[in-house]
Amino acid sequence: GDSVTQMEGPVTLSEEAFLTINCTYTATGYPSLFWYVQYPGEGLQLLLKATKADDKGSNKGFEATYRKETTSFHLEKGSVQVSDSAVYFCARYSGNTPLVFGKGTRLSVIA
Amino acid sequence: ETGVTQSPTHLIKTRGQQVTLRCSSQSGHNTVSWYQQALGQGPQFIFQYYREEENGRGNFPPRFSGLQFPNYSSELNVNALELDDSALYLCASSLDPRETQYFGPGTRLLVL
Numbered sequence: 012g013d014s015v016t017q018m019e020g021p022v023t024l025s026e027e028a029f030l031t032i033n034c035t036y037t038a039t040g041y042p043s044l045f046w047y048v049q050y051p052g053e054g055l056q057l058l059l060k061a062t063k064a065d066d067k068g069s070n071k072g073f074e075a076t077y078r079k080e081t082t083s084f085h086l087e088k089g090s091v092q093v094s095d096s097a098v099y100f101c102a103r104y105s106g107n108t109p110l111v112f113g114k115g116t117r118l119s120v121i122a
Numbered sequence: 123e124t125g126v127t128q129s130p131t132h133l134i135k136t137r138g139q140q141v142t143l144r145c146s147s148q149s150g151h152n153t154v155s156w157y158q159q160a161l162g163q164g165p166q167f168i169f170q171y172y173r174e175e176e177n178g179r180g181n182f183p184p185r186f187s188g189l190q191f192p193n194y195s196s197e198l199n200v201n202a203l204e205l206d207d208s209a210l211y212l213c214a215s216s217l218d219p220r221e222t223q224y225f226g227p228g229t230r231l232l233v234l
Contacts, residue, residue, distance in 0.1 A: 015164075043222075045222070047225070053227055053228075054128075054210075054212055054225045054226050054227040054228040055165070055212065055214075055225040056225070057222060057223075057224060057225075060222060100164055100165075102164075104220075108178075109155065109167035109170060109178055109180065110155070110157075110165075110167065110214075110223060111167075112164035112165050112166075113164055114162075114163060114164045115162075115163070115164050
């Protein structure tokens, strides 16, 4: 079935380091792709999305490009801050199927 | 504009009991989806309601049931609670089933 695979965490970075969190998906058709972020004790917040191949989603310094040829949607940020510490979820949606999430990647940024 | 709200925020029940969780969708949204997020896992789809009708269901037993009201708010009911039902229950609303889902803060359920 359709699935999303994320790199396993936890990821620990120093402040101002470069971040990459890998995400690949399997899908029939042309899914929409999402990154959601979950801060401690909270629900999910939409971080960014892309709905078709080669689209780039961006928000709060985070970016991800929809790569159909590699079925990937890697999350990147050039300079992380302590406030970016959270769990990041990659997700896909296709047609009438529900949102399918990866297992999440925990990011810890230390000052 | 009010976002998605859920109540209660926390709940403790014992095995075999029943529970009802509530969700108010974002203004203008007619679709509500429910997810279960076990500790350390990604959310798993339970079911979706669109205009008061069930519009898809995940791999959850029938003791998980739901309802959507004319104002598009929704309830999730779980009967005969089991220890494994302990999780964060997330509600998300969207303009329609194909649009981006926006999540509430969740209800944390502990079954003892």
